[in-house]
Amino acid sequence: MSTVQQEPAHWLDAREARAWRGFMTMQGQVRRRVAQQLQREAGLSEADYEVLVHLSEADGGRMRAVELGAATQWEKSRLFHQITRMHARGLVTKESCGNARHAHVALTENGRAVIEAAAPNHVEFVRRAFVDALSADQLDALAGIAEAVVEHLRGTDDGCCDAD
Amino acid sequence: MSTVQQEPAHWLDAREARAWRGFMTMQGQVRRRVAQQLQREAGLSEADYEVLVHLSEADGGRMRAVELGAATQWEKSRLFHQITRMHARGLVTKESCGNARHAHVALTENGRAVIEAAAPNHVEFVRRAFVDALSADQLDALAGIAEAVVEHLRGTDDGCCDAD
16 A cells, blocks of 8 residues: 655646546557457457567567567566467467576467468558548657657666566 | 458558557556556556546546446446455445446545545656656647547447446
């Protein structure tokens, strides 16, 4: 439980609150739609899809587990459980040389077929649900905003996703 | 599993992909930080916090369950389980008049104390992690983008959050 703050709270002003609440509402709604679409049309969770995309774009469909952790920004236990589930479903293989630090994750043939079948419908959905709502200027502004926030957060990183 | 698409996929162009991937990366990182902060400093999940905020802003700290479902955009089963857990922890009460359609959810005295203690630290965190990264023009642009996307999605609603 939080200790009660002694100083008066510095609430968001109207402009800040409009941006923050708008952002949170937008991301909640977009993510819910995306999750529904992926589940309905491809039988994949958002996490499954994210792992499959990263692997499919990597050389040989294969990444070090620590690189996959950095790409997804997931904590180690979440990554471990996700990969274990995907391995059980035949979407990926886990390769280790006796040292967990050097473990690799690789797409199976089935995993590649699944992402190749799912991607066109997913991209079409992203276009209809999101991209079509915005002008070219808004797309550029959003990209700049996202890069500013991600860069800003990098300066305050909490080290959850260190390489090992 | 998706059926294989017959037409060539209409992939995102560079501008669209920069905006979409940036948005997804930003939202993933912001939500992870917010979730960690709430858990660490207030012992609350994002979902707990969201319910407490909605109730604390409602007349008498009390809402119809269907209104809370519309405000959170959660499916009924998710809302039900969330409220059940918060009830078990003494944060909310559930009031029903024998008809689930008219069920109400209300803040307890403890629930109000919890949100009042948590809110100042949370807002301070939102300011440091997010608002401080953006200019006034970017805040306005983000609010406009969010409103455009949410309005666009309203036109394609899938009815998941109907009143009953």
